Amino acid sequence: MNLGTLPYLDPFFSTKIRTTMEGYEQVSVTKQRRKAYKSRCLTVASVLLGCLLLSSIIVLILAFTVFKAKQPRTKLISAALDGVSPRISFPVVNIQLNITLNLQFLVENPNHASFKHGPGKSFLLYRGDQFGEADIPPGDIPARSSATFSSRLVLQVDEMASNITALIDDVLNGELVVDTRTRIPGRVTFLKVFKKHAVVTSECQFTIAVLALKLQSQKCKSESNL
Structure with missing residues (x-):
C-alpha cells in the first residue's frame, strides 16, 4: 500500500472522539449507579415496611391472645366468728352484742x-343497712399469681338503733343473718402501655x-368488671 494515499487524521478530531466516548461511558456508569441506588432504597424500604407490617400483626395477635385482659377472680376461703354470746336484759330492754366476723379472700390474677x-x-350489713366496715390495703398481684386478703368486720350495735327491734327478735329466735360486700378496684397493665381497669367484688350472706x-x-357470689 502506498502510504502517501492514506487519509489524513486530525489529532484534535481524534481527541474529541475519545473525549466524547469517555463522556458517554461516564454518563452510562452514573445512570447505572443511580439505578442501583434506587434499587437498594426500594429493597430497604420494602424490608422495613415488611418488618413493620409483621410487627403490627404480631402485636394484634398478642393483644387478642396472650395480652387479652382476663377478669381477676375472687373467692372466700375462710370465715370465722369472734366474740361472746349476746345478752338481753329486762324490764328496760338492753342488748349486749359483741360479734366480729373474720373473712379471708383469695384473689387470682390469670x-x-x-x-x-x-x-x-x-362492708358489713344487717337487713340492708351498713353497720361495720374494714379497709383493704393497696398492693400488686404478679402475673398468673394470687394473693390473700383479710377483713375484720365488727358488728357495731350502737349504730343499730333503727333496727334494734328486729335485732332483738332475731337474737331471741337464735339466728342472725348478716351480709358482707367487698370491693377491690385496680388495673392490669401490659408492656407498661396498655391499661385495663378492673373491679373485683364479692358478696356473701352468713x-x-x-x-x-x-x-x-x-353463700357467696363473686364477679369482676373490666
Whole structure:
C-alpha cells in the first residue's frame, strides 16, 4: 500500500472522539449507579415496611391472645366468728352484742401482667343497712399469681338503733343473718402501655347461730368488671 494515499487524521478530531466516548461511558456508569441506588432504597424500604407490617400483626395477635385482659377472680376461703354470746336484759330492754366476723379472700390474677389494685373496702350489713366496715390495703398481684386478703368486720350495735327491734327478735329466735360486700378496684397493665381497669367484688350472706356463736351457713357470689 502506498502510504502517501492514506487519509489524513486530525489529532484534535481524534481527541474529541475519545473525549466524547469517555463522556458517554461516564454518563452510562452514573445512570447505572443511580439505578442501583434506587434499587437498594426500594429493597430497604420494602424490608422495613415488611418488618413493620409483621410487627403490627404480631402485636394484634398478642393483644387478642396472650395480652387479652382476663377478669381477676375472687373467692372466700375462710370465715370465722369472734366474740361472746349476746345478752338481753329486762324490764328496760338492753342488748349486749359483741360479734366480729373474720373473712379471708383469695384473689387470682390469670393475666400475663400484674394486677395493681388500690385500697379496697369490706362492708358489713344487717337487713340492708351498713353497720361495720374494714379497709383493704393497696398492693400488686404478679402475673398468673394470687394473693390473700383479710377483713375484720365488727358488728357495731350502737349504730343499730333503727333496727334494734328486729335485732332483738332475731337474737331471741337464735339466728342472725348478716351480709358482707367487698370491693377491690385496680388495673392490669401490659408492656407498661396498655391499661385495663378492673373491679373485683364479692358478696356473701352468713347465718349465725347466736347462742353457740357459730356460722350455720354461708353463700357467696363473686364477679369482676373490666
